[in-house]
Amino acid sequence: MFASITPQIWDAILLGLGQTLAMVGISGVASVLLGFPLGVLLFSLARRGPSGRLVNLLVGFLVNVVRSFPYAVLMVWLLPFTKAIVQTTFGPVAASVSLTVAAIPFFARLVERALIDLPAGKTDAALAMGSSPWQLVTKVWLPEALPTLVSAVTTTLVTLVGYSAMAGIIGGGGLGRLAYNYGYQRFMPEVMLATIIILIVLVQAIQFIGDAIAKAVDHR
Known part of the structure; x- marks a missing residue:
């Protein structure tokens, strides 16, 4: 079946793969950098008495x-914001804006869950020894929750791969756009199948690498 795909289309597939990797990479890094502090904030606020729990709820x-926003709706709703941030609504960088906004709360909740699952005694012991909030995060919470956090990053990246395919349809580029333009509009099922296989391999590779890293950093 793939013999009918011309070299030009293979070049377009490789370009689409590069754009997908760019979208996932940019939004993945941004989501981790912004979502981790948000997750820590959610967890720490819940431990700070009634006022902290109120802020946590807010x-x-x-x-x-x-x-709660479906990504397709969020993506369209954020187009003016995307335009203001990167001066365009087309391309992988523009698509990374909505991908990041969608992934930050998702990753933050995973971080919060990872910290909730930590033994409370270790946090109490660190506080009893006079640890500062920064030391508590970097010396206790992060090392103890690292395997779970790596798994959270892996889950977020896998989710972003799926989101990136939707983002491609409205101008983000990538494999999603390619599958829509060639596989759907031009009735080329072989191109659709090729993009699906590449996305499956990409997800499997991310999951495999993530699981290996999580296992390597697990000191338990």
Whole structure:
């Protein structure tokens, strides 16, 4: 079946793969950098008495509001914001804006869950020894939750691969756009199949690498 795909289309597939990797890479890094502090904030606020829990509820409500948007709706709704940030609504960089906004609350909740699952005694012991909030995060929470956090990053990246295919349809480029233009509009099922196989391999590779890293950093 793939013999009917011309060299020009293979070049377009490779370009689409590069654009997909760019979208996932940019939004993945941004989501981790912004989502991790948000997850830590959600977890720490819940431990700070009634006032902290109230702020936790407010922040958590905003996080859940963003998470409740279907990505296709969120992506379109954020087009003016994307235009203001990167001066365009087309291309992988523009698509990375909506991907990041969608992934930040998703990853933050995974971080919060990872910290909740930590033994409370270790946190209490660190506080009893006079650890500062920064030391608590970097010396206790991060090392203890690292395997789970690596798994959270892996899950987020896999989710972003799926989102990137949708983002491609409205101008983000990537394999999603290619599958729509050639596989659907031009009735070329072989191109659709090729993009699906590449996406499956990409997801499997991310999961395999993520699982290997999580196992390597697990000191338990």
